[in-house]
Amino acid sequence: AQTVTQSQPEMSVQEAETVTLSCTYDTSESDYYLFWYKQPPSRQMILVIRQEAYKQQNATENRFSVNFQKAAKSFSLKISDSQLGDAAMYFCAYRSAELSYGKLTFGQGTILTVHP
Amino acid sequence: GAGVSQSPSNKVTEKGKDVELRCDPISGHTALYWYRQSLGQGLEFLIYFQGNSAPDKSGLPSDRFSAERTGGSVSTLTIQRTQQEDSAVYLCASSSTGTPRETQYFGPGTRLLVL
Numbered sequence: 752a753q754t755v756t757q758s759q760p761e762m763s764v765q766e767a768e769t770v771t772l773s774c775t776y777d778t779s780e781s782d783y784y785l786f787w788y789k790q791p792p793s794r795q796m797i798l799v800i801r802q803e804a805y806k807q808q809n810a811t812e813n814r815f816s817v818n819f820q821k822a823a824k825s826f827s828l829k830i831s832d833s834q835l836g837d838a839a840m841y842f843c844a845y846r847s848a849e850l851s852y853g854k855l856t857f858g859q860g861t862i863l864t865v866h867p
Numbered sequence: 868g869a870g871v872s873q874s875p876s877n878k879v880t881e882k883g884k885d886v887e888l889r890c891d892p893i894s895g896h897t898a899l900y901w902y903r904q905s906l907g908q909g910l911e912f913l914i915y916f917q918g919n920s921a922p923d924k925s926g927l928p929s930d931r932f933s934a935e936r937t938g939g940s941v942s943t944l945t946i947q948r949t950q951q952e953d954s955a956v957y958l959c960a961s962s963s964t965g966t967p968r969e970t971q972y973f974g975p976g977t978r979l980l981v982l
Contacts (some may be wrong), residue, residue, distance in 0.1 A: 796973035
């Protein structure tokens, strides 16, 4: 079974600064997808960024980028120019590409606080 | 609809009572997932529907939990004889056909508190 670990229960950052959230995972599969989801106090899970394991290039979405290290099974999220609206719980998630459906396995989450 | 909706938004019940949680997926989405978010267990998969069938029920924690989906649309998660450890946020998600490549769209969840 796959596991996802987020070792930082809480992180904080000053507005306009950069912060990196860590995630490691364990799998014996070679093809899979990795995700970062954001959950604000409204509870609505919002997809931030996704990475396909067979792609070596790190995914980027505006101020959000990942550092995907497949051999190390590491998938960190970098948030640049942090904004107050980035404050939320962030979840790292794994999805096998070997299943016929998209069951997600989540990490424990990291609460991000943004200070003005 | 425009997004995944869930009802009720919050539910308080007494230990031993039955509860029903509802999920309305995005129109046309055949894949539907239930997840549970609790303090002790984090965010965990419960069940997957493809149409009205549930090929993967492996995450249901006990036989007190059941779910159904009718008309390939609305899904209901039922918890019988609720226990305090059932207190959690129950999230529903849907995707177009269910393949691993697709984005899952989540609803706002139902917060269940069992007293």
